[in-house]
Amino acid sequence: ILNVEQSPQSLHVQEGDSTNFTCSFPSSNFYALHWYRWETAKSPEALFVMTLNGDEKKKGRISATLNTKEGYSYLYIKGSQPEDSATYLCACLSGSARQLTFGSGTQLTVLP
Amino acid sequence: EAGVVQSPRYKIIEKKQPVAFWCNPISGHNTLYWYLQNLGQGPELLIRYENEEAVDDSQLPKDRFSAERLKGVDSTLKIQPAELGDSAVYLCASSFTENTEAFFGQGTRLTVV
Numbered sequence: 667i668l669n670v671e672q673s674p675q676s677l678h679v680q681e682g683d684s685t686n687f688t689c690s691f692p693s694s695n696f697y698a699l700h701w702y703r704w705e706t707a708k709s710p711e712a713l714f715v716m717t718l719n720g721d722e723k724k725k726g727r728i729s730a731t732l733n734t735k736e737g738y739s740y741l742y743i744k745g746s747q748p749e750d751s752a753t754y755l756c757a758c759l760s761g762s763a764r765q766l767t768f769g770s771g772t773q774l775t776v777l778p
Numbered sequence: 779e780a781g782v783v784q785s786p787r788y789k790i791i792e793k794k795q796p797v798a799f800w801c802n803p804i805s806g807h808n809t810l811y812w813y814l815q816n817l818g819q820g821p822e823l824l825i826r827y828e829n830e831e832a833v834d835d836s837q838l839p840k841d842r843f844s845a846e847r848l849k850g851v852d853s854t855l856k857i858q859p860a861e862l863g864d865s866a867v868y869l870c871a872s873s874f875t876e877n878t879e880a881f882f883g884q885g886t887r888l889t890v891v
Contacts, residue, residue, distance in 0.1 A: 670820075672820075702880075712879035755821070
């Protein structure tokens with residue numbers, strides 16, 4: 667079973683602040699790293715799928731980077747808004763079994 | 779296009795009773811996942827299908843849990859008998875292949891009393 671860790675577990679920021687979270691994963695036998703956004707009472711929604719070392723992806727105010735050699739990914743949110751409040755999950759696809767293993771998530775609350 | 783559909787959304791049962799969840803993935807998606815999500819934790823894989831074949835069921839408690847994906851389309855997950863500790867959200871997800879993003883259903887929230 668893969669060990670995918672996310673930090674911090676929870677985070678409160680003020681509206682307008684920029685913030686970032688970390689996802690760490692085993693670097694060996696890596697295949698892909700996914701980021702999902704999970705709002706309360708909704709389904710998790712994919713934000714990014716990254717596969718290459720050094721990948722950077724951006725969607726609006728949200729961006730992510732990937733370092734497969736050291737086994738970490740950062741998710742950045744610029745100018746946080748209350749609607750950004752959600753749990754952000756990362757998931758690592760690796761190993762011969764190609765199993766998508768999720769971290770425990772970072773719960774973000776953006777205060778107006 | 780319809781997303782991943784799960785039913786029921788909520789289920790309350792007494793312990794030792796059986797329960798079944800149903801999932802209809804996005805049309806054309808070959809990979810189907812069942813995840814268990816406990817409060818405050820990320821989803822944990824129970825079983826993954828590639829078409830009708832269960833390719834990873836190593837974390838499925840086979841003494842009480844079973845799953846099937848006949849014809850490689852929709853899938854059912856069954857618990858018999860249910861225990862108090864089975865109370866959780868059961869999420870179904872599908873993807874075109876194992877390498878592409880997963881699309882999730884809204885989950886079934888199970889409460890065992």
